[in-house]
Amino acid sequence: MGAVTGLPDLLRDCAPQVLAAVVRRYGDFEACEDAVQEALIAAFRQWQQTGVPEHPRNWLIAVASRRRVELLRNETARRRREEAVRLEPVPQVRGDDELALLLLCCHPALSVPAQVTLTLRAVGGLTTAEIARALLLPEATVSQRISRAKQRIRDTGGQFERPAPGELGERLTAVRHVLYLTFNEGYTASSGDALNRVELTREAIRLTRQLHRRLPDDGEVAGLLALMLLTDARRPSRTGPDGALVPLAEQDRRRWDADAIAEGVAIITHTLARAPIGPYQLQAAIAAVHDEAARAEDTDWPQILALYGMLHALAPSPMVTLNRIVARAMVDGPEAGLAALHRIAEDPLMARHHRTAAVRAHLLELAGDRAGAQEYYRLAARLTLSRPEQRYLQTRAAQLASDLRASGPLAGVGCRRPGHVEEDWPR
Known part of the structure; x- marks a missing residue:
């Protein structure tokens, strides 16, 4: 008999293999x-x-x-x-069991929320209560979602087996997407009091690492793992002692996880040299450029802008567009960023997103328009459901209001220290 140490972790590690x-x-x-x-x-x-x-x-x-x-x-x-x-004899664990279980949980008949929930339960080993806390949902809602997902798999004839070769690519795309969403929700919670939900980021990294071991030649799985490691490495300095958000430019980089950064850089460097380039690899490369800068002012913004250009061509999305605009402003000046932001302002998907308002506030502040920046920081604070983000944005607006009162007639000239929007958030 072995000593009973780390029993919950041992059971959680065993659970997906046993279930498979x-x-x-x-x-x-x-x-x-x-x-x-x-x-x-x-x-x-x-x-x-x-x-x-x-x-x-x-x-x-x-x-x-x-x-x-x-x-x-x-x-x-x-x-x-x-x-x-x-x-009949007891079945034994096989090397590809967890991959098959992941593929089953990401069955195309399930909605994305159902895929995320079922993956966390069946493969991640989280209890219904843990999933409910992580996703800020009532436990009854999570329980119903799990039951309906299992019923849906049964009704559609889902089998515990690897899909046919023609279906494997589609299933893997869904698996990567589910792991990506899980990590994003943990790294920057979309609502609630906490900025991070560590149990989600930890579980997403663990599952992606296992998937990478099973599919070492899949460049996008490797890119996704590198992206998670390079992004999560900054977590120790993303919040202050009071839980308030600390933006990327103001973080104490000495507190970043050097081992995670080294591993992530090694993975993405190796992958970019041998695999067809994909969106997760490009996001990981952007994260690596940020992480390798010893100071915020040392960041290679021209390289980041070029990488965002490639990402926009390969997998355009509203958040990629916004991050690319921030990179453009850091290279060519805030006026160039504001002009680009004006061109996309009519998009209804962008107009009411808090990140759009936050980016505009950031660029107006860089350009010296404190009054305009104050207005958009407040708008962004009203639009986000994350209370740490709300507090940060409201604090920026209050600081600018104080500056305006102190500056008097020179209120529109110059800028103290501009607030910085985290342009490399993965979501």
């Missing part, structure tokens, strides 16, 4: 998931008293399999099959 083995053997995702959850509960209770067995995964698979057989006994239509299942 049981689903592969018995089918019926929903029933197998219930059986595995019961096995995990039993293990948590028993191992605290007896210690961790020598082969914890095998123990969990055996208990979950017995529970699955018990469930079969209650299904009258399967009584003949029950005896055969009971006598």
